[in-house]
Amino acid sequence: AVRRNGRSDIIGYVQVIAIEPIHRSASLGILIGRVEDRRRGYGREAMELAVDFCWKHLNLTRLSLSVHDDNASAIALYEQLGFVTEGVQRQAQFIAGRWIDLRLMEAARENRILIGRGGEWRHRQTGFLEELHGVDFVDKDDARRVLLALFKQVAHAARADADKHF
DSSP: OEEOTTOOSEEEEEEEEEEETTTTEEEEEEEEOSGGGTTSSHHHHHHHHHHHHHHHTSOOSEEEEEEETTOHHHHHHHHHTTOEEEEEEEEEEEETTEEEEEEEEEEEOOOSEEEOGGGEEEETTTOOEEEOTTOOOOOHHHHHHHHHHHHHHHHHHHHHHHHHHO
């Protein structure tokens, strides 16, 4: 349920549905009911919390949603949250005497490294934590190169260790 701070009345909802634990995916839905409650940040905050919950607590790697193709503000919000358009279902719903197209969007949590200040990095899938000394910022291309180099080192060490035991 979506509520204003300090109030008990429900102004909308956000839902995580169709959770697929094997595929680590789910669909999201949101509704802020009354027009006067929209465009005040309630939907943004609810979606940010829902997406964060899905990534951090449900350990999902893919989220999907559908939105009316003419809802530009919602589409802009979803894009800011990392969703991209997968396609459009033409004339998918008949509402108020007209056909509405539905935009299908998805967000995928990349199983790549996160690089933060001070050069600390953590692989999202394994949680492996390492420190890169003297690195304050690494862009995505640099991150890929660093990760590839580190995984090559880990693979080489694992092969050497396996050769000792077999």
